[in-house]
Amino acid sequence: DVKVTQSSRYLVKRTGEKVFLECVQDMDHENMFWYRQDPGLGLRLIYFSYDVKMKEKGDIPEGYSVSREKKERFSLILESASTNQTSMYLCASRWGGRNNQPQHFGDGTRLSIL
Amino acid sequence: KQEVTQIPAALSVPEGENLVLNCSFTDSAIYNLQWFRQDPGKGLTSLLLIQSSQREQTSGRLNASLDKSSGRSTLYIAASQPGDSATYLCAPYSGNTPLVFGKGTRLSVIA
Numbered sequence: 762d763v764k765v766t767q768s769s770r771y772l773v774k775r776t777g778e779k780v781f782l783e784c785v786q787d788m789d790h791e792n793m794f795w796y797r798q799d800p801g802l803g804l805r806l807i808y809f810s811y812d813v814k815m816k817e818k819g820d821i822p823e824g825y826s827v828s829r830e831k832k833e834r835f836s837l838i839l840e841s842a843s844t845n846q847t848s849m850y851l852c853a854s855r856w857g858g859r860n861n862q863p864q865h866f867g868d869g870t871r872l873s874i875l
Numbered sequence: 876k877q878e879v880t881q882i883p884a885a886l887s888v889p890e891g892e893n894l895v896l897n898c899s900f901t902d903s904a905i906y907n908l909q910w911f912r913q914d915p916g917k918g919l920t921s922l923l924l925i926q927s928s929q930r931e932q933t934s935g936r937l938n939a940s941l942d943k944s945s946g947r948s949t950l951y952i953a954a955s956q957p958g959d960s961a962t963y964l965c966a967p968y969s970g971n972t973p974l975v976f977g978k979g980t981r982l983s984v985i986a
Contacts, residue, residue, distance in 0.1 A: 765918075794973060803978040804964070819973065851918055859970040861907050861926050866918040 763788045767852050767867035774874055780839040782870055784852030791857030793835035795819075795827065797848040798869075804851070810835055811857055842874045877902045881965060881977035888955055889985050896950040896980045898965035903943050905967040909974065910939050910950050913962045922963075923950070955984045 768783035786793065794809040796819075806819030808827040816827050824846060828836040835854075839846055849871050855864040878901045888894050898908070907926045911919040923939040925932040925948065932939045938951040948965055962981045966974035 801978075804976045806973050809973055849916075853919075859906055861924060863909055863921040863924045864966075864968075864974055865921060866911075868918045869916070871916065 763790075763854075763865040765852055765854055765865050765867040767850075767870050769870050770868060772870055772872045774839075774842050774872070776842060776844060776874060778839075778842045778874075780842050780872070780874075782837040782839075782850055782852075782872070784835045784837070784854075784867055785833050786835075786854040786865070787833065788854065788865075789832065790854035791832070792855050793829065794853040794855075794864075795825075795835065795837045796851045796853065797821070798851060799848050807837065844874050846872065847874045848872060877967060877969065877975040879965060879967065879975050879977035881963075881980050883980060884978065885981040885983075887983040887985060890955060890957060892955050892984075894952050894955055894982070896952070896963050896982070898948040898950070898977055900946045900948075900965075900967045900975075902967075902969065903946050904969060905943060906970045908939075908941055908948050908965060908967045910937075910948075911964045911966065913964060913979070915961075919964065952982075955982075957984045957986045960984050 764787045766785045795807045796804045810829045826838045852867040856862045909924045910922045925939045925941045936953040941948045962979040964979040966976045
């Protein structure tokens with residue numbers, strides 16, 4: 762079974778801190794994604810990566826950056842955390858290209874910025 | 876840009892009832908469509924992936940259908956159980972682009 766592991770289930774940080782959310786997948790997937798999920802707004806794509814060292818902006822990249830130094834790991838960085846970044850963060854991975862393999866998600870990180 | 880709509884937004888049914896969840900999408904040039912389940916406070920679990928060449932895909936009490944030309948997919952749940960209570964999301968895939976998600980249907984099955 763595919764395993765997508767997010768480093769923390771719950772995280773509490775202070776305004777202005779630099780926050781790192783880590784995601785690791787064990788299936789050698791090329792594509793990895795970071796979403797945030799808020800009530801009434803659904804899933805929104807922050808950043809994604811098609812391969813190592815590659816990154817693409819999603820729909821709401823402002824205030825975030827990412828790092829993909831190794832294929833299995835995709836990190837989301839909040840450069841200077843703000844209260845409006847309090848949210849559920851979800852990481853996902855899948856094979857690249859045109860194929861019929863499903864996308865898999867981690868269990869999520871509930872981040873609170875105080 | 877692909878837009879995905881799921882109707883109804885919420886649904887409450889008695890245990891044992893058969894039910895249908897609807898998903899519509901605006902761009903029919905898709906490669907496949909995936910249905911997910913999300914329990915409160917958790918990540919998304921993949922339920923079914925239906926390829927564009929298929930009309931139906933089944934897993935246990937779940938059956939997903941896809942009509943690409945009309946931009947519609949349905950998820951049929953037979954003999955619903957309280958454990959089916961969750962939010963169900965659909966996401967069409969156009970090939971090496973990020974999945975686009977609907978906002979989901981929140982299902983409550985009452986014992």
